[in-house]
Amino acid sequence: HPPYPPGPPGLPIVGNMFMMDQLTHRGLAKLAKEYGGIFHLKLGLLHQVTISNPDYARQVLQVQDNIFSNRPASIAIKYLTYNRADMAFAHYGPFWRQMRKLCVIKLFSRKRAESWDSVRDEVMNTVTNVEGKSGTAVNFGELVFKLTNNIIYRAAFGSDLLSQEGQTEFVSILQEFSKLFGAFNLADFFPWLTWVDPQGLNRRLAKARRSLDVFIDKIIDDHLEKRRSNGGVSVDAEDSDMVDELLAFYGEGGGTRSDGDELQAAISLTRDNIKAIIMDVMFGGTETVASAIEWAMAEMMKRPEELKRVQDELVQVVGLDRRVEESDLEKLTYLKCALKETLRLHPPIPLLLHETSEPTNVGGYFVPARTRVVINSWAINRDKTAWEDADVFNPSRFLKSGAPDFKGSNFEFIPFGSGRRSCPGMQLGLYALELSMAHLLHCFSWELPDGMTPKDLDMEDMFGLTAPRAVRLVAVPTPRLQCH
Numbered sequence: 001h002p003p004y005p006p007g008p009p010g011l012p013i014v015g016n017m018f019m020m021d022q023l024t025h026r027g028l029a030k031l032a033k034e035y036g037g038i039f040h041l042k043l044g045l046l047h048q049v050t051i052s053n054p055d056y057a058r059q060v061l062q063v064q065d066n067i068f069s070n071r072p073a074s075i076a077i078k079y080l081t082y083n084r085a086d087m088a089f090a091h092y093g094p095f096w097r098q099m100r101k102l103c104v105i106k107l108f109s110r111k112r113a114e115s116w117d118s119v120r121d122e123v124m125n126t127v128t129n130v131e132g133k134s135g136t137a138v139n140f141g142e143l144v145f146k147l148t149n150n151i152i153y154r155a156a157f158g159s160d161l162l163s164q165e166g167q168t169e170f171v172s173i174l175q176e177f178s179k180l181f182g183a184f185n186l187a188d189f190f191p192w193l194t195w196v197d198p199q200g201l202n203r204r205l206a207k208a209r210r211s212l213d214v215f216i217d218k219i220i221d222d223h224l225e226k227r228r229s230n231g232g233v234s235v236d237a238e239d240s241d242m243v244d245e246l247l248a249f250y251g252e253g254g255g256t257r258s259d260g261d262e263l264q265a266a267i268s269l270t271r272d273n274i275k276a277i278i279m280d281v282m283f284g285g286t287e288t289v290a291s292a293i294e295w296a297m298a299e300m301m302k303r304p305e306e307l308k309r310v311q312d313e314l315v316q317v318v319g320l321d322r323r324v325e326e327s328d329l330e331k332l333t334y335l336k337c338a339l340k341e342t343l344r345l346h347p348p349i350p351l352l353l354h355e356t357s358e359p360t361n362v363g364g365y366f367v368p369a370r371t372r373v374v375i376n377s378w379a380i381n382r383d384k385t386a387w388e389d390a391d392v393f394n395p396s397r398f399l400k401s402g403a404p405d406f407k408g409s410n411f412e413f414i415p416f417g418s419g420r421r422s423c424p425g426m427q428l429g430l431y432a433l434e435l436s437m438a439h440l441l442h443c444f445s446w447e448l449p450d451g452m453t454p455k456d457l458d459m460e461d462m463f464g465l466t467a468p469r470a471v472r473l474v475a476v477p478t479p480r481l482q483c484h
């Protein structure tokens, strides 16, 4: 076969495992400068190929999408997703296709997103909360994390369950999951170590999943009970949450609601599927949107002239005598550009993880079957050949005709990925992002605290499942509306 892509030399047996601390979006971008837009690492027994420019991204996400659409999964991920019973980690194939169709039609469409009361209500609750803190320093990062957590929690489980204790317990389960997803497990690279469990991770995994089982089983049982008392059918579509929607597909040989729905006749979900999909939604929809809101605000506070331009547009389109309504969003062109520019510079998921289903060639290099393929969206969105002043926050670049959009056909701009595995929650995510930012910028003026100037604002990020700000943004709101 042709040669492997270039890459740093490795050691016998462990390969490049001594470089594990460089496998962040920034570290991999640095390596790409040395080895090129496609490079190869050997991590124990595992091949990893990293893609860092738009041309190679097009190769793997469009031209050879069918070969590059599997997902790599660590031991932790397999265990915590009930052995890939979800959509995000299912391999590409008929099961994934059905799950994806179900989620896109029933859970994530823009129409469905607009019908979740949770988005509107929680944004308004946040505005009221900020009004109460007018003139004092607000931890903006914590505020928006709580906001998106509430939105998704309510959309998933319904408002009856939004008790403080329930939510706190669920957040701590999610945090443990997050740690386990990110934990370095030797057995991922040397599978024969799985049964030895030298780091004691298997025990932690079992414990985390037990806590999740107890928590979500109770929620599923309560929903089933509600259905039973409602004559075996789902509650009103208007009141239904994600668990209700998924329970319509629960059971052997098709769903339990017989309204002639073709999708329902074709798909049957187990309890594990329902639990795993809910975890996809919680992980996919919470930190991503929260980090985008926080980065958008930080970038605008760093460049007050951009903040002013967005707020001037809000005055022009909405006026200062009322709050933003959903119908205004379409007219807020500059706000949308600022959000696109934020997602370009700070894609909430900086590294897209794919896996090859068979051996192939890219750019004349050999990529074996089951290679872990890392598409460095963070590096690609800042590619100097595709973007002028690539590291500068400049929303007006998106005003030009022919500027890239979110559809994923411009491979220099892939914050939601592209192709078969691109983000199915994009409409829901964008809706929550636009509505939150429009309200927070329209209702309040924002200043940095304690005489801090924009130059002092730290713009470092952190590497994890997402890439949020390393230091939480703190800002001082004052009301702006005459109707306040």
Ligand code: HEM
Pocket: 087, 088, 089, 100, 108, 280, 281, 284, 285, 286, 288, 289, 292, 343, 347, 348, 349, 352, 353, 354, 414, 415, 416, 417, 418, 420, 421, 422, 423, 424, 425, 426, 428, 429, 430, 433
């Ligand atoms: C600003 C918000 C969001 C961003 C930037 C974002 C970004 C992404 C990206 C980059 C991927 C991986 C694409 C790939 O591997 O090629 C992805 C996948 C996914 N996202 Fe999102 N996402 C957002 C919001 C959401 C929301 C709100 C949900 C659900 C409620 C969601 C659910 C998912 C799921 C389930 C997948 C896996 C899809 C699959 O493997 O087939 N995302 N997202």
